[in-house]
Amino acid sequence: MDSYFRIAGSLVGPAAIFAILAVAGCDAPPGSFNANDLYAQVVATRQNSQPGQAAADVSMVMESLFGTPDAPKLPNAIPTNLVDPENLTRAAGPVYSDEDDTHFGIYRSRCVVCHALDGSGAGPAAALQNPYPRDLRAGVFKYKSTPRGEKPTKEDLLAILKRGAPGSAMPAFDRLPQEDLDALVDYVIYLSIRGEVERRLIQFAVTEMGYGDQDGAAIDSERLILDAEGKLTDPELRQTVSQIIENVAGQWSDPTPITVPPMPDFEGDDLVAAIERGRELFHGQQANCASCHGTNGNGQAVTLDFDDWTKEFTTLLGISPGDKAAVKQMRKLGALPPRPISPRNLSWGVYRGGDDPETLYRRLVAGIAGTPMPGLLVQEGEGSTGVTLDQVWDLIAYLRSLGDLQLAGTSR
Ligand code: HEC
Ligand code: HEC
Structure with a gap:
């Protein structure tokens, strides 16, 4: 009986997904972005209090600053060369094309089903995916050219849109016209800044204002209140909010890619020797890759770990x-069921973040933000693994031999 239902369930699966997609496609126009109730609960739990009305009140302030999914606004602190207002309008809102065949509502037609309207990553199709679609609101990106803690460049975001993340559900959008891709990049940045501002404001409301107290929420002077023009009534709070937006937007102003030294000219015996040195490093104490990725990178070393998005509301x-x-309580607030993150099986030769040598170099030096994959910290001094720049190339030669890729080959 049990197995009959399991088979029936798996047959129903794809049809059910289409049903979900169909519903998502012709939903009633969404009025507002969802409030980040999950994060409010996280902050409150950290300090043993209650979130009260914090997420809802912050959401109201957010709408006055950033607008709605159909009518987004750009706060002054976000420069227009970072988010072009025209791109914002094109990427947001309902789906249609004008007489010049310019596309509008591109995010809603291409991304919402996975990343959700608010960028939370909990779209209608998300629950079936591993890894889950990115929650853009945390402002953390995995596959980028910059140091671990920094924002990606626009080129990085463009690259992942064109390439997708092979081996995950994130599709490649390389057939979209360049102007649509540019609009999407700006919209990802808008959603990310918006989401991060919301998080910081929630943090402020719960820890610095009266929201966490049992009766505090009832005291108007302790709440975020807007006047008739939609501005915060308290000038000090207005100042705080502007400062938060400036800080978050500022992080996007000048992300700098990690410098990649020229790749040694490995040929013939030199390449064989480099691969051998790489193999030793991979399995040795210093680089310690095999402790997570297993012998020859087969992904068999079982480590039970989670990504940062999951750890935030659990461990x-x-x-x-x-x-x-x-976890059920957290799921009611929008969390997806926790899924362990596994170190990649490197013998597949499939890289979500790109497989050309330069990209791999940056990946190994910086690690993968938001995940347990550490960076090699090749610089000298405290915290350094002692791995040298040349040795990073040896590791790459080895990695590419595992995945059957030629060292100087073109990216797939
Ligand atoms: C079918 C589901 C799906 C669709 C549709 C989709 N994505 Fe994704 N996206 C994912 C998944 C899954 C990941 C996470 C991959 C990972 O973590 O390795 C992701 C990751 C991302 C990332 C994060 C990259 C990084 O470096 O961390 C961005 C940005 C992104 N998607 C933007 C978009 C945009 C913009 C669209 C629409 C044009 C879109 N996605 C459509 C599933 C999807
Ligand atoms: C603490 C555990 C851990 C260690 C140590 C570790 N990794 Fe990873 N690595 C991971 C995890 C987890 C992922 C998957 C991340 C994800 O799915 O987003 C990963 C992913 C990767 C990827 C895939 C990148 C892509 O674009 O898809 C490569 C390549 C990689 N690791 C190489 C290495 C090498 C080389 C070393 C040693 C220098 C190493 N790792 C050390 C945990 C680890």
Whole structure:
């Protein structure tokens, strides 16, 4: 009986997905972005209080600053060379094309089903994916040319849109016209800045204002209140909010790619020797790759770990990701069920973040932000693994031999 239902379930699966997609496609026009209730709960739990009305009130302030999904606004602190207002209008809003065949509503037609209207990554098709679509609101990106803690460049975002993330559900959008891709890049930045501002404001409301207290939420002087023009009534709060927007937008102003030294000219025996040195490093103490990726990168070293998006509402709050009851409470607020993150099986030769040598070099030096994959920290001094720049190339020669890629080959 049990197995009959399982088979039936798997047959129903694809049809159910189409049903979900169809519903998502012709939904009633969404009025507002969802409030980030999950993050409010996270912040409150950290300090043993309650989130009260914090997420809802912050959401109201956010709407006055950033507009709605159909009518987005750009706060002054976000420069127009970072987010072009025209691109914002084209990427947002309902789906249509004008008489010149310019596309509008591109995010809604191409991305919403996975990344959701607010960029939370919890779209209608998300639950079926591993890894989940990115929650853009945390402002953390995995596949980029910049140091671990920094924002990606616009070129990085463009690259992932064109390439997709092979081996994950993130599709390649290389057939879209360049102007649509540019609009999407700007919209990803808009959603990300918006989401991060929202998080910081929630943090401020819960920790610095009266929201967390049992009766504080009832005291108007302790709440975020807008006047008739949609401005915060309290000038000090207005100042705080502008400062937050400036700080978040500022992080996007000048992300600098990691400098990649020229790749040694490996040929013939030199390449064989480099691969051998790489193999030793990979399995040795210093680089320690095999401790997670397994012998010859076969992905077999079992490490139970989670990405930062999951840890935020579980382990970092002392909640075990396997604690069904506690996780259920978080799921009611928008969390997706926790899924372990596995180190990649490198013998497949499939890289989500690009497989050309330069990209791999940056990946190994910076690691993968938001995940347990560490950077090699090749610079000298404290925290350094002692791995040298030349040795990074040896590792890459080895990696590419595992995946059957030629060292100087073109990216797939
Ligand atoms: C079918 C589902 C799906 C669709 C449609 C989709 N994505 Fe994704 N996207 C994903 C998944 C899954 C990931 C996470 C990949 C990972 O973590 O390795 C992702 C990751 C991303 C990232 C993060 C890259 C990084 O470096 O961290 C960005 C940005 C992104 N998607 C933007 C978009 C945009 C813009 C669209 C629409 C044009 C879109 N996605 C459509 C599933 C999707
Ligand atoms: C603490 C565990 C850990 C260690 C140590 C580690 N990795 Fe990883 N690595 C991971 C995880 C987890 C992922 C998958 C990240 C994801 O799915 O987003 C990963 C992904 C990768 C990827 C895939 C990148 C892509 O674009 O898809 C490469 C390549 C890689 N690791 C190489 C290495 C090398 C080389 C070393 C040693 C210098 C190393 N890793 C050390 C955990 C680790």
